[in-house]
Each structure stands twice: as C-alpha cells, then as structure tokens.
Amino acid sequence: MAKLDILMAQLNTRVGDFEGNADRVLAVARRAVGERSAPVIVFPELTLSGYPPEDLLLRPSLEGRVQRTLARLRRELPAEAVVVLGYPRRRDGNLYNMAGVLTGGALVAEYAKRCLPNYQVFDEKRYFSGGDAAQLLEIAGVPVALSVCEDIWDEAPILDSAAAGAKLLLNLNASPFHRGKQRERREVVGARARTAGLPVVYVNQVGGQDELVFDGGSFAVDANGEVMASAPHFREAECWVSVEVDDGGPVRLGGTQVAPPEDLAATWEALVLGVRDYVDKNGFPGVVLGLSGGVDSALTLAVAVEALGADRVEAVMMPFRYTSSMSVEDAAEQSRLLGVRHSVISIEGAYNAFMQALAPHFEGLAPDTTEENLQARCRGVLLMSLSNKGGALVLTTGNKSELAVGYSTLYGDMAGGFDVLKDVPKTLVYALCRYRNSLGPCIPERVIDRPPSAELAPDQRDDDSLPAYPVLDDILERYVEQDESAEAIIAAGLPREQVERVVRLVDRNEYKRRQAPIGVRITRRGFGRDRRYPITSAWLPGD
Known part of the structure; x- marks a missing residue:
C-alpha cells in the first residue's frame, strides 16, 4: 500500500508580489515538513504571480521574475517536500499558465493548462497558449496527474489523465466567487471524478483582488465524487488529505470537512473579504463614507467595520433641509x-x-433634478476632501439596482474609490441587513423598515421614480444576468411598460457605469469585467 499526505494550501496571494508570494510558499512548506514526513503540498493557480495578473503578463521583465523566484524556491524549499504550484512560464515564444512540481532542489515536472477560459471575468486567451497533453509523475510510487482550474470543467483533460494511468488528479485553481459557486464547483468536480473514476484534490485561491473575491473552500473528492475532505471558505487555510492506494484496489481519501456557508453568509463574507483586501493591499489607513440614515449606507458601514475594525472607519452624516x-x-x-x-x-x-x-444661469428655469444632483455633488466634494486630507478611501454606497438604471449622480454619490454594494441588488441589500442584525445589534430596525428615499426633495420616495424593488430586481436579473430580451421578460409575466422603461434605462446609462468606482463582484454577471457594452450604439434597446 502506498500512502500520501497532501496539504491543500489555499493562500491569499498578492498580484505582482513574486518575492512575497514565495515567502508564503516557503513558510507553508516549512510548517508542513514539521508535521508530516515527505508531504505533498498543493498551492493555487498562478501562485507566484497572483491571479489575475492581467497585462502584467505582457511586461518584458515577467520571465526574469519567474526564473529568479523558481531558482530561489529550488534552493530554499525543504528537500523532502513535494511542492506543486502555479506560475506563468514562457516556452518557445509562447506563454503558458503552468503547474510545476519542485522537490529535492529541482523542478521535476511541468504541466501547461489546456483549457483557457475566455468568458465572464476571464481573458486567458489574451495572454496564454494552451497546453495539449496530460502530465503524470510518480510520487511515492503513486502516478499523479496535474491540471489547472478550467481543465476540470472540461471532460477531456481528466479522461486523458485517467487513460495515461493516473490514480489521482491535483487541480490548481483561482476560481472567483459568485453566489452559488461553491455548490456548482462541487457538483462539476464530483461529476468529472465519477466519469473518469479518478479522485481529485481541488485547491483554490482565497482573497480579494480588485473587484474579484476568491473564496477558497478547497476540497478533495473520491472516485465516486464524494467530498472526503474540505477547507474553510474566505480565509487562508492549510488542510491535510490522506491518500491510500492499494495495488488494483480503490484509492481511499480521508480528512476533516468544513461545511460551506449558506448563501447569505457567503455573500456577507465575500463583501467583507473584498473590502478588507482592497483597502489593505492598497495601503489605505482606513475608510470614510457618507452615512445617510438609509439602508445602503447602513449596510456599507456594517461591512466596513467587519472588514477593518471600528477604529479604521469614519461615518459622516451630511444633512440638508430635506x-x-x-x-x-x-x-x-x-x-x-x-x-x-x-x-x-x-x-x-x-x-x-x-x-x-x-x-444668473438658472434664472427663469424651474427647479428639477439639477438641484437634487447638486446636493449629492456637495456631499461628494466633502467626502473626497476628507479623503485627500487624511488618506482614507471613500466608500460609495450605491447598489446594483440603482447603478443599473442610472439612479445615481456622477461626481456626487458615485464619487469615491470603492463601491461595496456595486453588485448587490436592492432586495439583497435588505436581506443582508437582516442577516447582519441576526448576528448582533447593528442596523436600527426602522432603517430597514422605512420606505427607501434619497431625501433630495420633500417627501421623496424611490418608488416615485422606479418600479418597486422586487419587480425592478426581477427585470434586471433577467436582462443583465440572463441576457433575456424585453419581450421574453414580458412573456414571463412582468408589466410591459415597466420592462420597456427599465431596459431603456439600463442601456442608456452605460456611460455612467463606466465612470463608477469598482466594487465587489458577488453575482454571475456584474457590471464591469463581466458586461462590456458600448456606450455609443444604435442597437435597439431591450433586444
């Protein structure tokens, strides 16, 4: 019987920080050899560069950084450890998304990612060439195959590995979070394991990178697709998987398991991690935000405090006559x-x-939204001035529903550096407020219960200008996230007049969204990297 001790090492790496990421790898490896003899330590996709490195991959100095970092790891990693990690690597003029194996002071195997995602937030065909073959190596007598992230979403790579004689597949990932993604991953990886009759160890990155959040949740499944070991979500973790291989018998996996969080808890944790890492990785001392007494700014404040601590958060109420x-x-x-x-x-x-x-310029003209927008812009100027003077990042508080239809003011409530709720529909804002209050007193109940209002005019209510939020969010999810046409949405039973108005507003407000701050992505299709529509277009609204 052959035995392997595999450590799933889900790290929070930093894009571009080759030396710092190597330090993290070395620290984990040194701890691992202190716990187990000859451990196999599996790190995420593109560990050395961080993910996604985007156009840093096009910099001429990239290959030199990779080579120097690999040379350092060959020198300094414990010789008895087998370390599997990801990095970009150039071969014959082509750049590959590589998984490499280092042990005994040598780089003993490399595998080039075969399936390159080029949808939603992924642009890998812009940078990488795809590999074309399985890669096996023997570890303690066990034939082990490598794959990288998207390779597990396609059947061909794992089937090729099984046909080549692999008894176990190691899959390195940088899989970003969206609601429902944890369940989706486990279902897909379980199905691939059953199809190929091959156990899979799936190691995922954790941490925030600009608008993306990586939620970790690494896990291992047996050949029947059953989860046998799993790691926590939304934090760094080092979790052991034991593997036993009998000649001609089944491969047995064991380890501890951590249940994935429920949907609201996962969404909350994603927002918190996204804010924390954006602020900390960019070196801001803290944040400042406008606290209006409304539900959006209330939730934003709650997330900020959870992410950074109360001492790094300032809330500013900026009242007006309304x-x-x-x-x-x-x-x-x-x-x-x-x-x-x-x-x-x-x-x-x-x-x-x-x-x-x-x-003099307004003389003879009736008041309209100009005066309302001016109120928002006064507030934006104050917050940005506080930011300039003290260095704190301004958090804006607009939600996805408002951003979709342009119910926001350029250089006003959109002025700032990071929008915590950018991808959170209004109905989900309310659900998250109630979830947060279930953990302890935080948001006054009447903030949640009162009718939403921007308070820019006497007795103003959001539903004076917009459909009721449950209807609006239903239309937006269908049009923005599912790409349904206006007629398809109407056929689903939603009111024609409201559908046609909403899709017109979505289409004509692309120019505003291009000027909005980035924010945490928590849905399958957020505004920004996911949805790239032209501002100037003759496309018929709602098609």
Whole structure:
C-alpha cells in the first residue's frame, strides 16, 4: 500500500508580489515538513504571480521574475517536500499558465493548462497558449496527474489523465466567487471524478483582488465524487488529505470537512473579504463614507467595520433641509452601536454658495433634478476632501439596482474609490441587513423598515421614480444576468411598460457605469469585467 499526505494550501496571494508570494510558499512548506514526513503540498493557480495578473503578463521583465523566484524556491524549499504550484512560464515564444512540481532542489515536472477560459471575468486567451497533453509523475510510487482550474470543467483533460494511468488528479485553481459557486464547483468536480473514476484534490485561491473575491473552500473528492475532505471558505487555510492506494484496489481519501456557508453568509463574507483586501493591499489607513440614515449606507458601514475594525472607519452624516430627523438619529445610533467615529457636516452652506454662483444661469428655469444632483455633488466634494486630507478611501454606497438604471449622480454619490454594494441588488441589500442584525445589534430596525428615499426633495420616495424593488430586481436579473430580451421578460409575466422603461434605462446609462468606482463582484454577471457594452450604439434597446 502506498500512502500520501497532501496539504491543500489555499493562500491569499498578492498580484505582482513574486518575492512575497514565495515567502508564503516557503513558510507553508516549512510548517508542513514539521508535521508530516515527505508531504505533498498543493498551492493555487498562478501562485507566484497572483491571479489575475492581467497585462502584467505582457511586461518584458515577467520571465526574469519567474526564473529568479523558481531558482530561489529550488534552493530554499525543504528537500523532502513535494511542492506543486502555479506560475506563468514562457516556452518557445509562447506563454503558458503552468503547474510545476519542485522537490529535492529541482523542478521535476511541468504541466501547461489546456483549457483557457475566455468568458465572464476571464481573458486567458489574451495572454496564454494552451497546453495539449496530460502530465503524470510518480510520487511515492503513486502516478499523479496535474491540471489547472478550467481543465476540470472540461471532460477531456481528466479522461486523458485517467487513460495515461493516473490514480489521482491535483487541480490548481483561482476560481472567483459568485453566489452559488461553491455548490456548482462541487457538483462539476464530483461529476468529472465519477466519469473518469479518478479522485481529485481541488485547491483554490482565497482573497480579494480588485473587484474579484476568491473564496477558497478547497476540497478533495473520491472516485465516486464524494467530498472526503474540505477547507474553510474566505480565509487562508492549510488542510491535510490522506491518500491510500492499494495495488488494483480503490484509492481511499480521508480528512476533516468544513461545511460551506449558506448563501447569505457567503455573500456577507465575500463583501467583507473584498473590502478588507482592497483597502489593505492598497495601503489605505482606513475608510470614510457618507452615512445617510438609509439602508445602503447602513449596510456599507456594517461591512466596513467587519472588514477593518471600528477604529479604521469614519461615518459622516451630511444633512440638508430635506433630511429627516429620523435619518440623523438613525445614523448616529448605528455609529454608536458599531463604535465608529461619527461626524455631522451640513451641506446647506455649500449648496447655497453653488446656487448663488449659478443663479444668473438658472434664472427663469424651474427647479428639477439639477438641484437634487447638486446636493449629492456637495456631499461628494466633502467626502473626497476628507479623503485627500487624511488618506482614507471613500466608500460609495450605491447598489446594483440603482447603478443599473442610472439612479445615481456622477461626481456626487458615485464619487469615491470603492463601491461595496456595486453588485448587490436592492432586495439583497435588505436581506443582508437582516442577516447582519441576526448576528448582533447593528442596523436600527426602522432603517430597514422605512420606505427607501434619497431625501433630495420633500417627501421623496424611490418608488416615485422606479418600479418597486422586487419587480425592478426581477427585470434586471433577467436582462443583465440572463441576457433575456424585453419581450421574453414580458412573456414571463412582468408589466410591459415597466420592462420597456427599465431596459431603456439600463442601456442608456452605460456611460455612467463606466465612470463608477469598482466594487465587489458577488453575482454571475456584474457590471464591469463581466458586461462590456458600448456606450455609443444604435442597437435597439431591450433586444
């Protein structure tokens, strides 16, 4: 009987930090050899460069960085460890997404990723050439095959590995989160294992990278597709998988298991991790946001405090003549509950100064949304000035529903560096508020219960300008995330007038979304990398 001790090492790497990522690899390897003899340590896809490196892959210095880092690892890794990790590597003029095996001071095997994703947030055909063959190596007498991420979503690579005589497949991943993705991964990997009769160890990256969040959740399945070991989600982890191989008998896997989080908990954790890593990896001392007394800014504040701690978060209430006393009170109460710095800066003086300067140009013209937008822009100026002076990142608070239909103000409530709720529909905002309150007092109940309003005019309500949010979000999910036409959405039972209006608003507000800050992606199709529509277009709205 042959035995392997495999460590699933899901790391939070940093894009472009070859030396720092190598330090992390070495630290894990040294811990592993202190726990098990001759461990096999499997790291995520493109561990050395971080993922996704995007156009850093086109830099002329890339290959030199890879070579120097691999040389360092060959020198410094414990000789008894077998280390499997990912990196970009050039061969014969082509760049490949590689998985390499280092042991005994040598690079003993390499595998080039065969299936290159080029959909949703992925652009791998822009950078990489695809491999064309399985790669096997013997580890302690066990024939082990390698694959990388997308290879497991296609049947051919695992079937080729099984046909070549593999008894186990190691799959290196940088698989980003969206709602429902954990279940989808386990179903796909389980199906591939059953089809090929081959156990799979699936190791995923964890951490935030710009708008993407990688949720970890590494796991191992046996040849029947049953999960036999699994790692936590949304944090770094080192989890052991024991493998026993009998001559002619089944391959047995064992290890501890961690249940994946439920949907709302996973979405909350994704938002928290995305904010934490964006702020920390970019070196911001903290964040500042406008706390209006409404539900969106309330949830944004809650996420920020969970991500960074109360001492790194500042909440600013910026009242105007239309701001209700309830909003002022609720903003102060939530700040008290969470222990953040809270300040109040009225925009009345700034607004009046602008209106006085504009008076000659506005003479004889009736008030309209111009005056409402000016209020938002006064607030944006104040927040950006606080950011400039203290260095804190401005978090904007707009949600996906508003961003989709342009219910937001350029250089006003869209002014800032990171939008926590950019990919969170309004109905999900409410669900997440209730979820957060289930963990402990955080958001005053009347913030959640009151009708949503931007409070830019007397007695204003969001549903004066928009369909009710459950209807709006249904239309948006069908049109934006599922690519249904307006007629298909109407045929599903949604009101024609509202559908046609919403899809027109989505199409004509692309110019605003291009100027919006980035934010955490938590759906299958977020605005930005996922959905790249032209601003100038004669395409008929709603088709």
